[in-house]
Amino acid sequence: MSQSTNPFTQFQTDADRVTADDDRRRFLRTSLRGYQSTRTATQNRFLDYESARIAASDAKWEAIENLDIYLAQFADKLEARGATVHWCNDSEEARNAILEIIKKHDAKSVIKSKCMTTEEIHLNQLLEKEGFEVVESDLGEFIVQLRDEAPYHFVFPAMHLKKEEINTLFQEKLKSINTNDPEELTMVAREVLRQKYLSADIGISGANFGVAETGMISITENEGNARLTTALPKVHISLMGIEKIIPRLEDLALLLPILATAGTGQHLTCYNSQLGGPRQEDESDGPIEMHVVLLDNHRTRLLADPEQRDALRCIRCGACLNVCPIFKNVGGHTYGTTYQGPIGSVITPHLRGLKDWKHLSHSSSLCGACTETCPVKIDLHHHLLRNRRNAAGKGQGGIAERLLMLGFTVVMRRPWLYRLAGSLGKVGHVLTKPIHGTRIDPFYAWKKTRDLDDPAKQSFRQYWRARK
Amino acid sequence: MSRDAILGRVREALSVKTDPHVREVAEKSSHSLPVLANGPDGRTQAVKEFLPFVGDSLEDHIAAFKILSDKLQTEFIVVPTIEAARQAIEQMREQHQWERIGIHDHELVQSCVDHLKVEFTNTSSNYSTSELEKCDVGISGCDALIAQTASALVTNHSAGGRALSVLPPHHVVVAESSQMVTTMADGFAIIREKHNEKWPSFISFITGPSRTADIERILVLGAHGPKKLTIIMISA
Ligand code: SF4
Numbered sequence: 001m002s003q004s005t006n007p008f009t010q011f012q013t014d015a016d017r018v019t020a021d022d023d024r025r026r027f028l029r030t031s032l033r034g035y036q037s038t039r040t041a042t043q044n045r046f047l048d049y050e051s052a053r054i055a056a057s058d059a060k061w062e063a064i065e066n067l068d069i070y071l072a073q074f075a076d077k078l079e080a081r082g083a084t085v086h087w088c089n090d091s092e093e094a095r096n097a098i099l100e101i102i103k104k105h106d107a108k109s110v111i112k113s114k115c116m117t118t119e120e121i122h123l124n125q126l127l128e129k130e131g132f133e134v135v136e137s138d139l140g141e142f143i144v145q146l147r148d149e150a151p152y153h154f155v156f157p158a159m160h161l162k163k164e165e166i167n168t169l170f171q172e173k174l175k176s177i178n179t180n181d182p183e184e185l186t187m188v189a190r191e192v193l194r195q196k197y198l199s200a201d202i203g204i205s206g207a208n209f210g211v212a213e214t215g216m217i218s219i220t221e222n223e224g225n226a227r228l229t230t231a232l233p234k235v236h237i238s239l240m241g242i243e244k245i246i247p248r249l250e251d252l253a254l255l256l257p258i259l260a261t262a263g264t265g266q267h268l269t270c271y272n273s274q275l276g277g278p279r280q281e282d283e284s285d286g287p288i289e290m291h292v293v294l295l296d297n298h299r300t301r302l303l304a305d306p307e308q309r310d311a312l313r314c315i316r317c318g319a320c321l322n323v324c325p326i327f328k329n330v331g332g333h334t335y336g337t338t339y340q341g342p343i344g345s346v347i348t349p350h351l352r353g354l355k356d357w358k359h360l361s362h363s364s365s366l367c368g369a370c371t372e373t374c375p376v377k378i379d380l381h382h383h384l385l386r387n388r389r390n391a392a393g394k395g396q397g398g399i400a401e402r403l404l405m406l407g408f409t410v411v412m413r414r415p416w417l418y419r420l421a422g423s424l425g426k427v428g429h430v431l432t433k434p435i436h437g438t439r440i441d442p443f444y445a446w447k448k449t450r451d452l453d454d455p456a457k458q459s460f461r462q463y464w465r466a467r468k
Numbered sequence: 469m470s471r472d473a474i475l476g477r478v479r480e481a482l483s484v485k486t487d488p489h490v491r492e493v494a495e496k497s498s499h500s501l502p503v504l505a506n507g508p509d510g511r512t513q514a515v516k517e518f519l520p521f522v523g524d525s526l527e528d529h530i531a532a533f534k535i536l537s538d539k540l541q542t543e544f545i546v547v548p549t550i551e552a553a554r555q556a557i558e559q560m561r562e563q564h565q566w567e568r569i570g571i572h573d574h575e576l577v578q579s580c581v582d583h584l585k586v587e588f589t590n591t592s593s594n595y596s597t598s599e600l601e602k603c604d605v606g607i608s609g610c611d612a613l614i615a616q617t618a619s620a621l622v623t624n625h626s627a628g629g630r631a632l633s634v635l636p637p638h639h640v641v642v643a644e645s646s647q648m649v650t651t652m653a654d655g656f657a658i659i660r661e662k663h664n665e666k667w668p669s670f671i672s673f674i675t676g677p678s679r680t681a682d683i684e685r686i687l688v689l690g691a692h693g694p695k696k697l698t699i700i701m702i703s704a
Contacts, residue, residue, distance in 0.1 A: 159685075186680060242474065254515050286629065307487045
């Protein structure tokens with residue numbers, strides 16, 4: 001993945017490369033098939049999954065449509081319990097807020113549990129530049145961090161790697177033993193990370209939900225790394241997007257099982273923890289300070305779109321990636337975004353600008369598998385169409401597209417011209433045969449992966465006339 | 469200030485109503501949803517009526533808890549008396565050669581371990597993390613057992629802080645059958661009542677031993693937290 005080229009070129013180059021890699025694609029497909037079958041089994045245990053899904057989707061609607069009220073309530077409640085809430089308009093403000101806390105405590109090392117929002121604001125790069133040691137503790141995140149890579153999938157960060165590759169990586173970076181056994185590899189990481197926990201001064205986590213009623217964040221995980229991150233270091237910082245709010249504590253009783261089912265096919269993930277404030281007076285451990293950093297970073301821009309604000313209800317389960325034919329073929333890195341797959345393609349143009357990211361709206365077959373699988377019923381594939389429309393409306397379709405459409409309109413409106421174009425096309429096809437498939441063919445890019453058959457000898461009009 | 473700026477932008481954004489078409493698509497469904505009560509009750513009702521069915525009686529709940537526990541690789545032991553729980557723990561001590569045990573001030577926990585000849589680390593008041601790290605096991609109480617998900621619901625009050633139930637390689641929960649409830653919503657209700665809105669700073673649903681499948685989707689237990697979870701339920 002190259003950062004320097006523009007996002008569109010990078011997407012095309014990477015997509016070409018990954019689609020050509022049959023072996024890796026087969027590997028991904030096998031693993032996603034495994035997800036699909038466990039998920040189906042878990043979903044089938046529900047008495048009424050469809051109703052559960054609507055109720056869950058309702059809870060998020062309620063939050064998003066009253067976000068101002070719930071956000072304020074969330075912050076007030078948290079502060080009443082001794083936490084500090086930092087409101088940040090953009091990435092830079094959030095990075096600075098976090099940096100300031102770390103500096104204030106004269107901290108040396110930082111342990112992190114999984115948090116996609118920190119990827120969004122490029123926190124690690126800044127902290128490392130400032131000379132802090134930052135360690136990702138989620139196993140998948142730890143692996144991609146050692147490889148100096150971005151997560152491949154926002155729920156399964158290292159799903160693209162085979163155990164042999166992880167073995168090589170661990171031997172190289174951690175001087176570990178030579179083993180391809182996932183259990184042994186996991187234990188290597190466990191040992192390394194244990195030491196980091198015990199010495200870290202600051203723990204940084206994300207938040208899956210923010211409960212307005214009680215002023216708590218809720219973290220969903222399987223490994224226990226987020227629990228350690230929020231239990232041992234003396235300062236806990238949680239970074240969350242403002243859209244993570246839910247109205248009431250009881251909403252979690254519904255949303256947590258739904259998130260687990262759609263996310264990994266588990267009926268519930270191993271640890272679902274709600275944290276409201278630092279250590280209280282009558283408590284024996286936990287951080288002495290808790291900071292919640294609330295991030296806007298253009299989420300309000302998406303909220304202002306009455307057609308697409310429902311995308312803010314996303315609970316980041318990753319299900320839409322798992323079923324997406326495009327994701328399965330081009331892989332996660334190709335997107336070049338923090339959030340991959342259909343949801344990433346929908347929200348990235350809002351968060352980072354339509355101009356540079358409009359191509360993502362085309363990374364879809366419009367099959368609607370994402371919309372169908374989304375546990376909170378986000379109208380994903382139609383949003384991709386809306387983004388296409390918006391890009392075209394803003395004249396961002398590009399000169400070529402506009403000329404093409406103009407030409408199309410002219411021809412289609414004039415039957416004689418249409419007939420002429422038909423015959424010319426036939427002749428043209430024969431005449432240009434020698435250059436077909438070569439680089440000087442104007443349709444080279446299109447034909448690279450497609451064959452253009454010879455046109456029929458007789459057009460439909462000719463055929464019809466002859467029949468009469 | 470940024471707070472006002474952000475809330476201002478949110479309000480401005482929401483001043484335009486959500487496109488009814490989008491709302492409708494999101495809500496469209498082939499069947500109609502049963503009417504749910506407003507507020508927490510509605511959610512509680514949804515959890516009960518739509519999520520997996522686990523019966524109403526204690527026997528049903530225990531059976532459901534057992535089935536899921538097996539799947540999760542949680543060791544779920546039902547014993548008739550405190551005495552039997554003490555024996556079960558003594559057996560575990562022998563089998564796993566425990567030398568140091570993490571505990572906290574909790575009546576049930578205390579009465580289950582006071583006969584053991586081992587070193588104790590008590591996490592109810594100031595304790596050293598490195599000492600707890602050396603413990604072979606952490607034994608704690610809980611607030612409830614959730615039948616629908618086979619979870620133990622804990623807070624820092626019922627489980628001796630945030631670390632006792634996650635740092636040692638083995639976590640043992642002792643509970644009574646009267647603590648068994650149907651859903652997670654019931655669990656929240658218990659904490660609501662117990663702490664009367666003075667919430668503990670840490671609440672967690674523990675569902676099976678720590679796990680990961682980050683390497684080729686192959687399940688490995690004990691990623692960061694305990695490799696082993698035992699739930700002992702004393703059936704009255
Ligand atoms: S859009 Fe829906 S399916 Fe995709 S990650 Fe968000 S909640 Fe999951």
